[in-house]
Amino acid sequence: MMKTLLGLVIAGWLVFPTTTQAQDISLTDVLNKVNQAVLKLDQGQFTFHDRITKHVADDDSSYTEYTIKCFFKSTPGDSVMGYQLASFREDGYHQQIYDGNNLFTVIGETLEVTGKQTHSGRIKEQLENAESTYLINTNRALQDFNQPSSAQYIRNLLPDYYLGEKCYKLTIEYPGDSLRTSKISYYISANSFLPIRTVLTLTSIVGKVKETQIFDYSITGMSKEPLEANQFSREKLSNYRIEKNYDPSEKYARDELLPIGSPAPNWKLPLISGDTLALADLRGKIVIMDFWFKACAPCQQQMISLQAFHEKFPSSEVAFVGVNTIDDPKKDRLEMFLKNRLISMPGVYKGNLIQPLYNVHGAPALFIIDKQGVIVYTVSGYLSKTGSEIEQIIMKHLKQ
Numbered sequence: 299m300m301k302t303l304l305g306l307v308i309a310g311w312l313v314f315p316t317t318t319q320a321q322d323i324s325l326t327d328v329l330n331k332v333n334q335a336v337l338k339l340d341q342g343q344f345t346f347h348d349r350i351t352k353h354v355a356d357d358d359s360s361y362t363e364y365t366i367k368c369f370f371k372s373t374p375g376d377s378v379m380g381y382q383l384a385s386f387r388e389d390g391y392h393q394q395i396y397d398g399n400n401l402f403t404v405i406g407e408t409l410e411v412t413g414k415q416t417h418s419g420r421i422k423e424q425l426e427n428a429e430s431t432y433l434i435n436t437n438r439a440l441q442d443f444n445q446p447s448s449a450q451y452i453r454n455l456l457p458d459y460y461l462g463e464k465c466y467k468l469t470i471e472y473p474g475d476s477l478r479t480s481k482i483s484y485y486i487s488a489n490s491f492l493p494i495r496t497v498l499t500l501t502s503i504v505g506k507v508k509e510t511q512i513f514d515y516s517i518t519g520m521s522k523e524p525l526e527a528n529q530f531s532r533e534k535l536s537n538y539r540i541e542k543n544y545d546p547s548e549k550y551a552r553d554e555l556l557p558i559g560s561p562a563p564n565w566k567l568p569l570i571s572g573d574t575l576a577l578a579d580l581r582g583k584i585v586i587m588d589f590w591f592k593a594c595a596p597c598q599q600q601m602i603s604l605q606a607f608h609e610k611f612p613s614s615e616v617a618f619v620g621v622n623t624i625d626d627p628k629k630d631r632l633e634m635f636l637k638n639r640l641i642s643m644p645g646v647y648k649g650n651l652i653q654p655l656y657n658v659h660g661a662p663a664l665f666i667i668d669k670q671g672v673i674v675y676t677v678s679g680y681l682s683k684t685g686s687e688i689e690q691i692i693m694k695h696l697k698q
Contacts, residue, residue, distance in 0.1 A: 325455050328466050329444045331491040336437040341371040342522045346385070346429040349514040355507050356638045358592065358631070364388065368430040368517075369529050373398050378418050382530040383430040390537050396425055397530045404538045412544040420544060432517060436493040440484060443470070453481075457488075460495050461518065464488035477503045485516075492520060504598055505639035511595075555663060555676040556656045562587075562667045563655040567621070567646035570632045575619070575646055577671075583617045584695050585667040586688065589649055589658050591624035592635060596680035600662045601641050603685045607692070608643040616692055621649035623661060664688075668695050 346366040353359050365388040370381050376398050384395045393404040401412040401421045412420055425431060442448045451470050458467035465485040472480045478501070485495035495516035502509050528534065556563075562585070566576040577585065588604055590597035601620060608618040620643060625632055627647050636645060656665065666675035666688065675691045677684055 323466075325452070325468075326444060328455070328468070328486060328491070329440055332437055332440055332486055332493060335491040336433050336493075339370075339372075339433065339522065341525055342520065343367070343369045343525065344433075344517040344520040346432055347514075347516045347518065348429065349512075349516075351512040351514070353510040353512075355509075356631075356634060358635060360593070366392075366429045368432070369525055370430050370433075371525060371530065378414055378422050379425055379431075381431070381434070383425060383428060384530055384534065385428060385430045386534075393535050394424075394428065394430075395530055395532060395534060396421065397532070400532075401425070402532050402535055404535050407537065407539045409535065409538040409541040410544050411541065417544055417546075420546070432515065433492060436484065436496060440468070440486075440493065443468070458485065460485045460516070463494070465494070490520070492517075494518075494520075504602065505641070507638045555658060555665070555678055556673060558673055558676060560673050562665065562671050562673050563652065565652045565655070567648050567652070568627075570622070570627050570636070570645040570647055575644060577667075580617045580619075581671055582669050583615055584669060584692055585665075586616070586618045586692075587621055587656075587665045587667065588619070589621045589623055589653070589656075589661050589663040591622060591661055592630055592632070593624075594661045597662045598639065600664065600680045600684070602639070604688075605641050605643060607685075607688060611692060611696075615696060618643040620645035621652070622647040623649040623653060623658075666691050666695075669698070 346368050348364040348366065350362045351360070367386045367388070369384040372380065373382050374380060376382075379396060382396060382398050386393050391406060393402075395402045399414050401414075401424060403410045403412070403424065412424070414421060427435065443452060451472055453469040453471045455466060455468050458465045465488055468484045468486065470482045470484075472482075474480060480501075481499045483495075483497045483499075484493055485497075486492070487494050495514070497515075498513040500511045500513075562577060564577050566574055566578075569575050586604065586607075588597075588600060590601060604618055604620075607616075620636075620641070622632060622645060625647065627633065632645065632647065636642075653659070656663070660678065662680050664675075664677045664684070665673055668674045674695065675687070677687075
């Protein structure tokens with residue numbers, strides 16, 4: 299079946315009218331030409347456009363856009379990336395240069411220096427999905443569809459245009475279910491055979507709400523002209539006041555929530571539904587505290603998982619509390635947000651006031667507190683296995 303599908307896809311020829319005659323080209327030809335075009339590039343620059351749109355049925359929609367100037371130069375002797383790389387966001391907030399020996403990253407007013415000799419893994423982690431590697435990474439992704447195992451996901455290859463330029467549009471659809479679907483469209487220039495745009499569309503049903511997220515990445519102004527001699531020098535960086543060397547212990551410290559065995563700090567916060575709630579009011583129950591905010595996609599996944607347990611366990615013995623850290627209950631319509639996602643467990647806001655008490659720096663972050671008010675379980679970030687662990691912890695402490 300897979301080989302038959304691949305044969306049908308490759309047989310689906312594109313036709314672009316020209317002034318003289320029609321030009322026929324197969325999927326394999328397109329992908330091979332993309333590979334050749336990208337691998338020929340030993341240096342260049344382009345402008346990267348990063349656009350993210352979120353459409354939600356309850357009108358909780360958003361749009362963000364960033365423009366980044368990118369530079370690259372092949373350095374075959376470099377074992378980490380094989381390129382010198384540089385990127386500068388238009389608003390100046392984020393700047394990054396990899397000169398082959400050090401990675402310089404400016405975020406806000408702080409410059410972090412990461413040395414290749416001691417932290418090559420960190421450099422690769424930071425750069426493998428960087429804007430400056432768009433052509434390299436997109437080519438790698440496209441070449442996968444030259445393989446029978448991936449060809450099953452190809453929906454079509456059709457002529458199209460982007461910003462007035464003739465393109466080959468390759469659309470990929472991955473198998474989903476009734477709640478989630480995903481589709482990727484790659485736009486390949488019919489002139490240069492460089493990938494110039496990628497559009498990823500994710501659609502999901504959360505409770506009663508349909509959410510569509512569109513990640514639209516594109517490049518313009520591609521130039522192969524020689525770069526300035528100091529293009530990958532730290533001299534190109536600007537607007538920072540603080541400089542520090544990368545220290546992995548800082549990251550680990552930020553990821554450490556208030557430790558298991560600690561007494562849970564008391565708090566009193568306003569309920570999203572009105573009135574107030576204090577942790578002391580819940581003494582004698584097992585308490586599950588979940589820190590979240592609206593724009594956090596993993597937070598929604600975690601809330602849905604917790605809602606199932608909220609419905610399973612008696613409220614007289616187990617209390618689930620969502621702790622919103624950012625959003626305004628009226629302006630951001632938190633009550634409607636939760637209702638549309640079928641979340642009925644209690645929620646409080648102004649959670650930013652108690653984040654320092656629990657050493658919370660991001661979301662989601664979850665704590666389980668026993669009947670005596672002691673923290674018995676913590677997890678930072680959403681993990682699919684968290685649900686089963688939470689159930690085990692609750693069952694264990696219900697028996698005590």
